[in-house]
Amino acid sequence: MIDVLLFYFFSVLVLGGGILTITRRNAVMSAVCLVVSLLGVAGIFLLLGAEFLFVAQLILYVGGVVLLFLFVIMLVNLEAAARVRQFRRSWPVVMLAGLGLAAELLFLLCRGNLPETAPAATLPPNTEALADVLFSHYLVAFELTSIVLLVAIIGAVWMGQTRKAQ
């Protein structure tokens, strides 16, 4: 009973935060609404029994990505961007495309042969099991991810620096 209520509460946070994120005029307000949405996703992870993902979501997204967004919003002058028109002129087409995508996805989910209830078998204690699999079967993927992060760091520093005009 309580998990049903929690699921709907977090769903409202996720969807409401998402809708507010894409409709606010002020980018700082968008970032704050993004925090609400990401916190809702973290709660959904907790309901799904993924404790490690919950903590990673809090640290990485709420602590890292949104902070990065706020720094960039401070560095970039957004006042001029807040005064002009915010939505594309072709917004009816976009809305139609969004409705079409939603109808398609929901139709396919209804047609799909999904079990009605969650399985009785539960996952083992989360962080330990995750580390077991991550550092044995998926070790190569883990190392490749670290290379992706290294390339991203170097690329971000290189593109963000100021260079004297030659």
Place this chain on the structure above:
Amino acid sequence: MLHAISPIHYLVLSALLLVIGTVGVLLRRNIVVILMSIELILNAVNINLAAFSRMHAQIQGQIFVLTVMAVAVAEAAVGLAVLIALFRNRGTVIADDLDLLKW
């Protein structure tokens, strides 16, 4: 009215968040908000993967979520660095004004 939460609930939530993110990418002109919408899309994917991990009682789905998270962080860092370089050179963050390659 309130019955137990099944995997289909999580999948519907993920689909709706994906639609919100897609509409945000297509609708907005501010590049900062477009990058935020991409984050929303990647979070929808993460919910999906975690729900399937729970449905099949397999931990592998959560590994995929961790990988997607790392890639999303890298994408945000590089995207925002490009945005800063763009603003320094062109002085705008409106996507419609950046039409050098459009004819």
